[in-house]
Amino acid sequence: MRRYYFPIFHNGETQADEVGELFGSAELAVQYGACVARDIASDPEYDPGAGTVVIVLDDSGAEIERQRPQLMRIDSRTRRKPSGGLGRVSRTLNGMRG
Numbered sequence: 039m040r041r042y043y044f045p046i047f048h049n050g051e052t053q054a055d056e057v058g059e060l061f062g063s064a065e066l067a068v069q070y071g072a073c074v075a076r077d078i079a080s081d082p083e084y085d086p087g088a089g090t091v092v093i094v095l096d097d098s099g100a101e102i103e104r105q106r107p108q109l110m111r112i113d114s115r116t117r118r119k120p121s122g123g124l125g126r127v128s129r130t131l132n133g134m135r136g
Contacts, residue, residue: 042067042102044097049088058097065136067094070101079107 043058061067071094078084078092084107094103 040064040067041059041097042070043097043099044071044073045095046078047089047091048095049090050084055095064094064096064102067096068105070094071105072105075105075107 039060039062041058042061045055048051059070060069060119061070069090075092078090084090090107093101093103094105094106112130
């Protein structure tokens with residue numbers, strides 16, 4: 039298991055990820071980074087013009103991937119919403135709003 043970090047660039051500022059997450063592979067870390075980006079995009083206050091990027095770094099600080107939040111369409115027939123579960127990310131972005 040390796041530790042990966044997910045700093046977020048938003049409105050010209052970088053919010054560091056001091057804690058990171060443990061994953062068995064870089065591929066799993068990239069998938070998690072995509073999940074973080076989807077969670078950000080699902081926030082009703084998300085501004086697509088803010089230049090938000092989720093950066094995936096390995097434990098040596100090497101950049102592996104960049105994920106941009108993509109607005110998701112909700113199926114009007116099922117009213118399904120993107121799943122949450124990344125409260126740490128929402129709290130981070132709330133702290134960056136000014």
